Amino acid sequence: MIKVGIVGASGYTGGELLRFLHNHSNVEISSITSRQYAENPVYKVHPHLRDSDLIFQDIKPSEIDADLVFTATPHGASMNIVPEILKNGTKVIDLSGDYRYDDIKTYEKWYNLKHTNPLDAVYGLPELYRKEIKKASLVANPGCFPTGAILASIPLVQKKMVETVLIDSKTGISGAGINPKPITTFTNCSDNVIPYNITNHRHMSEIEQELNKPDKVKVCFTPQLVPVIRGILTTAHIFLKEDLKDDMSTEYLEEIYEEFFGDEPFVRILKDGEIPRLSAVRGSNFAHIGCFQIDKHGRVVIISTIDNLVKGASGQAIHNMNLMFGFKENESLESLGMHP
């Protein structure tokens, strides 16, 4: 049994961490912090967590008594908190962008911020960095778009088959967070599709970092809000290298993905033309990957679906925790998607 704290527990990712941890047999939650909701019971903010006795506290992150702290804080805030917590010998999984970059300059450019406390961290995508995560003190949990995009394209990039990856992502509105904004009102989002940061979204640099490790590929990325509560459907339009265009087959592509992901506990490869659905992973930590079609211009289309709040955030964070502490990988993450 470990003690776990959550800093910034009043947002959607905080709520999801609590939803899963509620049934985790090795975890006791020692503190959840929120300045705004201090002294309030958790269900005032997260009405589904009615059975929890937890109360939001306004305490310093460094005062949390825990073996692990999740920092569900905005980028720019995490960098001021994380080092303090680590000093206590407490491990940290940070859900912001602050520790995801190998090169601080890339971070500073895309987040338009000075990084005041750079530290070594492991990029928390278990399918790529399981071994490193197990030994890490600080894990930088990946962004939601990068999770969907990297899983959809990395197997072909690793095989050095790819020239350009064009990621056209459709995300649910919960990705914009719990606080109301003009763009996220129901009247704006319902019956609309809203492209934003069309050629300059921060997550592009994160996708690029990971895809460019195995090979030099061009990465294009465009996100769009769709009238969906949860979920990211990633359409990866992958242009193969010139000499590979002619001999490609769906079967061969499926084989590459099956081999790459092997027995991954949370990745499922869909064959026989089955197309991943958001509802099939809704509320769960699974990623579905499918499509594997090729057109006459050598464009391969791979579709992935994840729940942006789970595999794209809190579920993946708990998966990382399970790895860091040697728990069963899917402990508390066993629930299936919710269709319909």
Place this chain on the structure above:
Amino acid sequence: MIKVGIVGASGYTGGELLRFLHNHSNVEISSITSRQYAENPVYKVHPHLRDSDLIFQDIKPSEIDADLVFTATPHGASMNIVPEILKNGTKVIDLSGDYRYDDIKTYEKWYNLKHTNPLDAVYGLPELYRKEIKKASLVANPGCFPTGAILASIPLVQKKMVETVLIDSKTGISGAGINPKPITTFTNCSDNVIPYNITNHRHMSEIEQELNKPDKVKVCFTPQLVPVIRGILTTAHIFLKEDLKDDMSTEYLEEIYEEFFGDEPFVRILKDGEIPRLSAVRGSNFAHIGCFQIDKHGRVVIISTIDNLVKGASGQAIHNMNLMFGFKENESLESLGMHP
């Protein structure tokens, strides 16, 4: 050709006034005011009004050069503006609650405000007050819920057949206005039904005022937000007086409504069991009324549908304008509902 001004043109009702007036052959818009968006072209706020050359201005309502001003201002604000405008000899249609009440005390109780400038006004429901509206200088445009509720129940109340009217209303989210609030985010409203002000919504007092004129009936009212952009579906559960319960028939009820509404240009009575739909009136100034079923306990169910921003606000306001200036009643309001 008359000159028309709109105070508070940056909200949804302002946008709808502009959408209809754009094609009105007797109206020239002289000023639209908005402090927040002063100097901005109208399409910055209302992206569908792209062909309009209008620019928001930050001028005093009393400085508007117009034959008629629509005050699309919040309750409490209108009472400070309306008298100033009227002084110029300009007519006013006020879309707030400030001038809807016969008895100031009722207003002050339900709106929890001191009314600083009471004035005589006509309640702008053309189906009840057409004659008075034609001669009025100040028309108080009805609330959205009262419009749907009164139309659904007044024919039976006028015939003194009713003991209790229980109005269970389902409204689209645009009724909550253009400004973002915690409750109106997509993630809260989508896939949810949100009852609010369950026994104490202000509009109850407005419905009560109008239904109690012809007869003393009990009025119960409960509104609910549904994941719909526009529209109010009113379920009027009408309990008949004890002695009328046994001999009631659908045909007789239909007859009463048909007779009551006669040739009303914007009310349609649906027979043969047809149930009103929001989509059939979406974007239009029509009200559909139907159902006319009776259960064994003497409960008659009448369903009405309106577009809350049109018949429930701006369309009705333009209808009132057409009456006040002797234009064709449906001038600029001819467009049909949008189904699907």
Place this chain on the structure above:
Amino acid sequence: MIKVGIVGASGYTGGELLRFLHNHSNVEISSITSRQYAENPVYKVHPHLRDSDLIFQDIKPSEIDADLVFTATPHGASMNIVPEILKNGTKVIDLSGDYRYDDIKTYEKWYNLKHTNPLDAVYGLPELYRKEIKKASLVANPGCFPTGAILASIPLVQKKMVETVLIDSKTGISGAGINPKPITTFTNCSDNVIPYNITNHRHMSEIEQELNKPDKVKVCFTPQLVPVIRGILTTAHIFLKEDLKDDMSTEYLEEIYEEFFGDEPFVRILKDGEIPRLSAVRGSNFAHIGCFQIDKHGRVVIISTIDNLVKGASGQAIHNMNLMFGFKENESLESLGMHP
């Protein structure tokens, strides 16, 4: 470990039974039947059940080797299947309306069918019939609307405080089943509210049966489709008996409900004005009950929310199974609601 079969496993309630049973530690699924999908893997119909190895079979219900069979078959079909299964000594939980009625005549009138195989069954609402369910061979799982309606009103009816219960229910579209119908297309349901069977829905007779046991109350019921995938929000407008109108308080009402439901594992009473939300119970077996407001006409408003496919169908069925076989009541039903 018991063996469980599901007849009619290709519908939404079949899918939900499988979703929960997947993680049930005392259950092994021996057969799932579907004529239409025989020989197909379960995920062809239920894409979220990708990890299941189950294959639909086209076998006779009586040939299923099981300790318990769930019959997720349409009304009219169950009555031909259930007796055959029971003959084998297998217990049955029937999700249709066929065995919910104490009086066959009521069934035959409302379902417009001759009942060919009446049998003694226990009405499977654990909050009312826990003791009987534990000993039953045949449990008739309640309808979705009755579950929400009875839980919202029975405490006051049992105290003989009620004259009339008017149930205005708003249901998600999944209640209409998996098969496409003209009314359930996205284009019809989205941005619409669709009242149906407004004074004559079958579930009215089921609600009436249960509410009329403790006291003679008038029951009015009107259901409406709202653009929601899952969930029923029940607005119970409860008119108190004449002499009780004046001294009623929210606190007293809350007390009655808290006492009535005591330690029920799946019912939560919301106080301090908190209004139940569909998202707080989405995907879970919980029922939330709240509001407890009273208006000047002696109308008490109680709001309940359930997931129609879980507490309103498959989750409640598994709860019943847990009771019938002495398992922990919430075994496999521990997951919380999913908000947002």
Place this chain on the structure above:
Amino acid sequence: MIKVGIVGASGYTGGELLRFLHNHSNVEISSITSRQYAENPVYKVHPHLRDSDLIFQDIKPSEIDADLVFTATPHGASMNIVPEILKNGTKVIDLSGDYRYDDIKTYEKWYNLKHTNPLDAVYGLPELYRKEIKKASLVANPGCFPTGAILASIPLVQKKMVETVLIDSKTGISGAGINPKPITTFTNCSDNVIPYNITNHRHMSEIEQELNKPDKVKVCFTPQLVPVIRGILTTAHIFLKEDLKDDMSTEYLEEIYEEFFGDEPFVRILKDGEIPRLSAVRGSNFAHIGCFQIDKHGRVVIISTIDNLVKGASGQAIHNMNLMFGFKENESLESLGMHP
């Protein structure tokens, strides 16, 4: 005043033709045909057309007395009807795919049908073929996806600036027609994004035909259903030719589009980074085009929005009619989009 008939008037495009023609001052509707709904008033199918006296008739297309007939029939059916109508000297606007192709072989390959009655027709995209449409007897109304895709990309293709156009389209569910299908139920579509015919949608060949006339460009096309009733948002990812990548600017791109579309009555170019919205064109015949961003890989992103049932079908058909008969181009098409 001309006489107009509609064959297949019971679908969504039939409903939209009627909605606009209702207020057309030069048109009298002589016949609307539907086998399924013969003898029924139009509002039984199109509840918003309540004020229409039209009755569906089951008559042969060749018996329609009209100056113009809209054939809103499925592909494969139109080719058997259109020649019969033309024989009478009646003009035809066909909304199916049957007459859109210059090369019958392309049609036969993509529609997997033998074309039994090929005829010369004009491709009814007024922005490209205004002059030809004015003189045509037979106009083939463009597909919904091609309308959005061609408008978004043709200005750059005509300037021979483009190597590859990758069209990622997001369409509302009404594009799938009025008849219920498993995929178009609310429970499937809501909260989901559904890619389909991912590399082999028929409309690809239509886009290719038009874009390949001015220059040889590679066309990639992937459509996706989004939970929207009406509207297509087209994300055109346009890869420029190698030598043009470096000197491109947003201003230059805007200039090209402004020049290309000039005074087109239904196309609006959005500048200053404004992104087209579905709500801004909802229910109207406008196309909005904007974005004009460029990334470091020489990818230009152009976004267009249309209402698939209006500019993507019936509105464009009426625009074509107005051109063919010398009416004002926007007669009956003046209404603005509906936001929110």
